[in-house]
Amino acid sequence: MRKLIVLFFLITNIVFSQSTKKQELIKKLTESTCTCTNKAKIEPSKLKVTLGLCMLEAINANKAEVFKVYNKKSIDSELIENVGEDIGGEMMDICPEIMEKLLNDEELMNEIAEDNGIDVSAEDEEDLNISGTFTETKIDGYLYVVVKESSGKINHFVILQSFDNVFLITDKVLKANDLIKVSYYEAELYDPKLNKFITQKVATDIVKN
Structure with a gap:
């Protein structure tokens, strides 16, 4: 789905x-x-x-x-x-x-x-999870949430659909360096700047720790 x-x-x-x-x-x-x-x-x-x-x-x-x-x-x-x-x-x-x-x-x-050539024969995989510190939100074609892991790795999560805690982003509740856990799945989304589909992390939930 x-x-x-x-x-x-x-x-x-x-x-x-x-x-x-x-x-x-x-x-x-x-x-x-x-x-x-x-x-x-x-x-x-x-x-x-x-x-x-x-x-x-x-x-x-x-x-x-x-x-x-x-x-x-x-x-x-x-x-x-x-x-x-x-x-x-x-x-x-x-x-x-x-x-x-x-x-x-x-x-x-x-x-x-x-x-449209989408395979729906297999069930969706379980959501993946990443924990880290909230850095910022930005708009670049999509609305992104930027999260930094303890290892220093930077992750960009796309807000593509509504979910229970989306207000943390839309109402600007989160502050820089807040600890959060993001649940997500990966999807091929079209990037108009690159003119091709790229793998993006799509957020399904955000929990403030």
Whole structure:
């Protein structure tokens, strides 16, 4: 499941790299899709179907603009797939409650992961842990927590998702040299500066000692 969260995070980053006109269209389509889906008050098992129907309704309502932006003359499977991917990234900001329900749909998430070449056949490994002193936080594409081990080794942990003690970072509770323990897992994240995927430590919990 963590790999799938990373997948959606990457899709969101791709959306930000698109043209302004396309971003505006995607935002409008996403808002319409989210509103339609929320009004339906559906069972979780029917979310996928309802979401798809709402997306088609949004595309039809903005057909001329969609055709122009996506360089299409008709609604086909390729257009629906491309629009769906773009809407999926924007949903994390506009209707995160629906995205949360989607993330809890294991079957759907497996389908998305397979379509994007992510292996979900094996279970996630147990979180790793590193203890040390809190040095600083910094933003460099992602929000990082910098921790120095007793050996002098410096570690950078990415804050990619919410967790119980994330307030220690977001509310700036931690002070320099505070002793902390960071639980994390490793994931391949895209670095726009290097234009390639690199292995990053993704924090899942932080405990102040």
